[in-house]
Amino acid sequence: MLLRLAMRLLSRADRTDGLHRARLRLDARELPELHGQVDAEVVRRVEMLLRELAGTGWVRLDLGPARAFAGFADRNPRLALVDFDALARWAGHQPLACRWQRRLVAHLERQWPDDGDGTGQALVDYLGRSPLPALATVPVDEAMRCLYALRELCRSGVAMPLREASARVFHGRSKVLDAREELLRLMGASRGQFWEVPIQLLVDVPPAIEEALFVENLVTFERMADTRRPAWRHSLLVYAAGFKGSARRLRHREGCRVYLRAGHGDTLALEPSASVGLTAVGSWLFDRAEIPVRFFGDFDFAGMQILASLREVFPDAGAWQPGYSDLSGIVASGGGHAPETANKGGQVDPGRTGCPYADEVLLEQLRAFGRFVDQEAFGARGG
Numbered sequence: 395m396l397l398r399l400a401m402r403l404l405s406r407a408d409r410t411d412g413l414h415r416a417r418l419r420l421d422a423r424e425l426p427e428l429h430g431q432v433d434a435e436v437v438r439r440v441e442m443l444l445r446e447l448a449g450t451g452w453v454r455l456d457l458g459p460a461r462a463f464a465g466f467a468d469r470n471p472r473l474a475l476v477d478f479d480a481l482a483r484w485a486g487h488q489p490l491a492c493r494w495q496r497r498l499v500a501h502l503e504r505q506w507p508d509d510g511d512g513t514g515q516a517l518v519d520y521l522g523r524s525p526l527p528a529l530a531t532v533p534v535d536e537a538m539r540c541l542y543a544l545r546e547l548c549r550s551g552v553a554m555p556l557r558e559a560s561a562r563v564f565h566g567r568s569k570v571l572d573a574r575e576e577l578l579r580l581m582g583a584s585r586g587q588f589w590e591v592p593i594q595l596l597v598d599v600p601p602a603i604e605e606a607l608f609v610e611n612l613v614t615f616e617r618m619a620d621t622r623r624p625a626w627r628h629s630l631l632v633y634a635a636g637f638k639g640s641a642r643r644l645r646h647r648e649g650c651r652v653y654l655r656a657g658h659g660d661t662l663a664l665e666p667s668a669s670v671g672l673t674a675v676g677s678w679l680f681d682r683a684e685i686p687v688r689f690f691g692d693f694d695f696a697g698m699q700i701l702a703s704l705r706e707v708f709p710d711a712g713a714w715q716p717g718y719s720d721l722s723g724i725v726a727s728g729g730g731h732a733p734e735t736a737n738k739g740g741q742v743d744p745g746r747t748g749c750p751y752a753d754e755v756l757l758e759q760l761r762a763f764g765r766f767v768d769q770e771a772f773g774a775r776g777g
Contacts, residue, residue, distance in 0.1 A: 395427055395440070396447050399473060400485040403453065407475050416475040417456075420444075428467050441466045444473075452481040456734065476740075495525045501534040506542075513545065516580055524577070528570045540564050541581075544571075548583040556588040593644055595679075596633040598655045599671030603685060604628040606678060607714055610691030610700060611769045619655060625716040630675065630685070631655075644707055647680050690714035693721035694733070694766035695741040698757055702747040713752040721767045722759050724774065730765035738766060 402424060407416035422429035428440045448455035458470040475481065499518055506514035529537045543563040557568035564570045571578065571588070578588060598619035607629040609615040615633040618626055634644070643649025652675055677683040687708040691697035704711045724730055733741060743761070746753050760766070 395425075396443055397485055399424065400447075400453075400481055401487060403473055403475055404478065404482055404485060404487045407478055416478075418473045420471040420473060425471075428471075431467075437466060444471065448473075450480070450484075452477045452484065495521065495527075495530070498526075498529075498534045498537055502538060502541075505535070505538060513580070513582075517541065520577060520580055524574075526570065528567065529564070532565075544577075545581040548578060548581040548587070551584065551587065553587050553589075556590050559588050590643065590649070592649050592651045593634060593641055595644070595650060595652045596655055597652055597675055598631040599675065600628050600630065602628050603630045603671070603674055603678075605686040605688055606630045606632055608632045608634060608687070608689045608691075608704060608711075609769075610689075610697060614690075614769045614772055617773075629688075630671075630678075642707055645679055645682075647676075650679065652676070652679070687711040688714040690717040690769065690772075692766065692769045693718060693725065693730075693756070693760070694738055694768075695743050695760060696738070697769070698747055698752055698760070699742070699744045701749060701752055702744050705748050709748075712749040713747075713756060715751060717769075717772055718751075718756055720772055721769070722756060724767050724771060725759060725763045725765050729771075730763070730767045732764070733766055736766065736768070 399418065399420070403416055403418045406418060418424060420428065425440070428437060431437050431440075444455055447453055452475075454474040454476050456472040456474055457466075458468075460469065481487075499521055502514060502518050502521070506517065508514060526537075529540065532540075540563050544559075547559060547563055554562075556571055560571040561568040596615070598615075600622070605628070607626060609618060609631055612633055612635075615631055619631050641649070652672065654672060674683075678685045687704070687710060689701045689704050689711055690713070691700055698713075701711065701713055743757070747757070
């Protein structure tokens with residue numbers, strides 16, 4: 395029974411882009427041994443086996459809330475994948491991508507055109523080190539045609555955004571070439587021929603800038619921009635959609651575009667003060683003018699990870715204390731939510747961010763209470 399469920403869960407993971415997001419509802423179709431069972435001892439044994447499997451750490455057993463007179467089957471049991479590799483080794487499952495990869499490599503060794511430049515063997519060697527699981531859903535001969543089309547595009551010298559190039563040669567799939575610089579060089583691409591789309595930064599500029607404050611979520615960014623209060627009256631509010639704010643191209647003019655937010659009733663004409671503000675933003679981002687940098691996001695491990703990543707670009711960036719003290723106060727007073735109730739059970743403790751306030755206060759509170767708070771709760775207690 396456990397092997398059958400493991401294989402079903404692993405097969406489902408094979409068909410998804412994120413292996414660790416696979417889940418299996420243990421309904422009557424998947425687990426007939428549990429449903430409609432009149433023997434209470436059998437139900438207890440099934441539950442025990444499922445809990446033992448979850449105890450390995452390879453999967454997580456999720457259950458609905460306990461209710462009066464509700465049995466195990468009534469609590470909507472579900473298995474969530476945690477460690478694909480470990481479960482696959484135990485179950486003897488060979489990932490679909492691995493089987494397909496071997497077929498693709500063999501096909502390339504037989505069929506790749508020999509132009510005398512060694513590209514075919516170099517491509518085989520590359521795929522042996524860095525497989526392309528994104529193509530595992532197409533026949534190997536079609537995958538080879540896509541790779542050959544990529545080589546022709548690279549050699550043509552035509553320049554375009556990276557994801558446009560990917561969509562052109564991989565049947566409209568725009569993300570296949572993400573983080574594939576080595577493959578592009580191997581195929582003959584010149585430096586700068588393909589580029590990532592510039593990061594779009596939305597900013598709200600105060601009359602005088604004392605700090606730059608990255609805000610993780612758009613709802614909170616808009617509310618803070620609409621209702622300036624003393625704690626952020628002189629903060630340059632920056633919205634960069636989470637982890638994008640930590641990309642290194644953020645500090646290069648060709649890799650970043652700044653957009654000015656217009657408030658309620660503002661005219662579309664660029665006022666002199668706004669022009670001065672945008673100049674100050676450019677001086678900070680691209681000319682490295684010194685402005686303190688703060689980050690404010692969800693009070694959870696992912697928010698702390700964003701801060702750690704942001705510090706790779708802005709080494710002195712720190713957690714914004716007015717916002718995080720408000721959110722952590724909600725948790726300290728018994729509020730917040732368990733990670734599993736908001737699909738955050740897979741978040742990983744970053745260990746350290748490098749920001750003393752985050753490391754010595756916020757992360758310690760997250761570990762102690764085991765509860766999170768979304769950023770949108772900021773000000774719920776009247777702050």
